[in-house]
Amino acid sequence: MKKKLLLSVLALVMSLFVGIQASAAADDIRLGGNDRFDVAINVSKNGWSSASTVIIANWDAYGDALAATPLAYKYNAPILLTKPIALDSRVKTEIQRLNAKSVIIVGGTISVSDNIVRELRNLGISVRRISGSNRVEVANNIAKEIGPTSKVVIADGFNFPDALSIAPYAARNGYPILLTNPKSLLDSSTQALIDQWPISQTIISGGPLSVSETVYNNVPNPRRFGGNSRFEVSANIANAYFSASTAAFVTKGSIFADALTGSVLAAKKNAPILLTEPDRLPVAITNSIVNNGLSRFTVLGGPISVSDSVFVKISNNIVGETIVLDPGHGGTDPGAAGYSLVEKEIVLDIAKRVNSKLSNSLSKVVMTRQTDTYLSLDQRVKTAEKSGADAFVSFHVNSYTSGSANGTETWYDSTYASASSKKLAEEIQTELVKAMGTRDRGVKEGGFYVIRNSKMPSVLVEIAFISNSTDASKLASNTYRQKAADAIYKGIMNYYN
Secondary structure: OOOOOOOOHHHHHHHHHOOEEEOOOOOOEEEOOOOHHHHHHHHHHHHOOOOOEEEEEEOOOHHHHOOHHHHHHHOOOOEEEEOOOOOOHHHHHHHHHOOOOEEEEEOOOOOOOHHHHHHHHHOOOEEEEEOOOOHHHHHHHHHHHHOOOOEEEEEEOOOOHHHHHHHHHHHHHOOOEEEEOOOOOOOHHHHHHHHHOOOOEEEEEOOOOOOOHHHHOOOOOEEEEOOOOHHHHHHHHHHHHOOOOOEEEEEEOOOHHHHHHHHHHHHHOOOOEEEEOOOOOOHHHHHHHHHHOOOEEEEEOOOOOOOHHHHHHHHOOOOOOEEEEEEOOEOOEOOOEEOOEEHHHHHHHHHHHHHHHHHHOOOEEEEOOOOOOOOOHHHHHHHHHHHOOOEEEEEEEEOOOOOOOOOEEEEEOOOOOHHHHHHHHHHHHHHHHHHHOOOEEEEEEOOOHHHHOOOOOEEEEEEEEOOOHHHHHHHOOHHHHHHHHHHHHHHHHHHHO
16 A cells, blocks of 8 residues: 655645645655746756756757657756756756756757857866757767667657657667657668667657658567557556556646656656646546556646646545455345345445546546446455455445344454554544434444455445335435445545545
């Protein structure tokens, strides 16, 4: 289970002044600022206490900088941004803080002028430039600086998202990023470089509209990462190369600068870059987070780039957790019955409602059953074990020979994860009683098979009595079933937060 510490209010307020915002979950931070210069500087501060080399690129022209991340990673260098004519005073201060001895400028004099070279040399810093007659040549010259490798990446040189989505993986593995025009063949100099090197695989970042089928068919052993959008490409790369990672960087998919400067830090942390809309997570990105169990996030850019609502959503402690929901009974085992109601149908309905809410909270939900099928108690336990569950909730309704018995109770077992199971039970019980208006029968310890044999925090919820007329009328009501689902969901969320 992911464990996160609460930060003090003072620490949070202080962090806002330097553009590094922490969430209530200490593992999640926002590297923001007043502009892209601030974001780059805060990325640098977060990742480097010092750096002998710094990469400098133009703040507004992504073409030259698209291939810079593997070069920066090679030299363990942050990427800082500049306007063409002069260094921003903040950038100069950051270079001095890093105690940099050398600067590599990426791009020609139109992107980064010789005046900046003189500024840096006046600070006693060695400066050299990697340039070319166009962005394709710049990328090729960066590749030559990195040196021959067994794999190369090819991406659209006239649009930035696909190149930056692959950048952390390429950088971490020392693979250069080569650029192409989507409407033409590879540049002859790029083709010559590929022909000279012992390339065993060519990684294509982007679909056929970004890197043509002609290029795909004329490079060694191509592997394409495409998609219907830049977000799908980003997710597909993360799914393929970062499935073992628990960390990710999240940034706006329509701004290159934040992704560029953050990509080197992402490479250092072996984390993918996930592209998002400012105010919502695209479906492909949501699925990548859930299916890969990503749980620690660095947001690149301020609230205008990635909204606070998105930041709060991915910062929740339940993100990346696997929750098993176990609707009791099913199939040939109907469970309890009363007032024309059957337990197996009620609990499946409520569990599905909880599933929907938990899935929207970016946890991975596993249902032991989703239809009216029979499962043995042992099968239910094994489903939880196989899924690597972080919590297990079994759904039931109660029954008694006398119609007077009524109310809600939640059970836990002390065999495994006793304290955590009890806490989960307490949170769910509190919310259920409040929402349902039922009698509070309390949290109880008992040896029900599914919670006695499940090693993760596990509870068994008896929502209400199907044998009591008042309780049964609530169990029959769609309104109260939704209230029950909302309450169980809230109890689980309270437990994690």
